[in-house]
Amino acid sequence: MTAVLPPLFIMVALAIVTVFLLAAFRIIPSLSDKALAKEAAKGRKDVFSPRSKLFADNLQNQFETPVLFYAAVLLAIITEPVSDWFITLAWVYAIARVLHTIVHVTVNIVIVRLALFTVSVVVLILMWVSLHNNLMG
Template sequence: MSGFEKLLLLITFAQVALTFGVLFYLGRLRLPLVQAGEVKVADIALHDGNWPEKSQQVSNNFNNQFQLPVLFYAAVAICFAVRFVPGIFLLCAFGFVLSRYVHAYIHCTTNRVYRRFYAYFAGLVLLTIGWIDLVIELMLVL
């Protein structure tokens, strides 16, 4: 495995760790609410809008980890399938995952929408550039 492949693997593990981290945080918020009877299971069985705001906020972030990151994971899978990781893509992948951490932090704490949007948009731009680089590099190399 090349050095770039190892770095991309670490970056990917960081994104997975973020997703699990948000999920465990969500569980830490929600489980006590159900155990204390503050939230009734019947009220949330088919509609998650009955959770308190903070819990819903973190849940929204968890759901968000399956939006743009899906495109990231697809690009990573392509890199490993062809055993080639372009340098620019690697830098964009690192920046993308870093932006996801910033986005998640904002979303799960202050939830300042404009700041959250800037982090999201930065990740979108980096992911787009990464994909463009990947496509061009693969067309030139393969």
């Protein structure tokens, strides 16, 4: 059971790190630029750097398909035993999502992001199929 926790913690850490980096890209410039801070306070997100938009978009991504990952891992833990196959899939998912984030907020090559996203979704499907087979038998 505990072998599936590290990929789960990696995914949580990824979301938290993304939150802090987004905050850095938005708060730090706002501290030194009162006009920017005033516009940001009105809800204008377009006043921030394009890089901050990448972090904002990526943070939103952390609460889309990863929610299904969290649910699958928790269900696997609750229903035990967690198979080695499922643990491997969880690791592949977490690694693909970390790489997706790195690509998204740095070089932002869409075809690479799409490939990593596709890998993560296929792995997520396999995780749920594995769960279904283990539970329904």
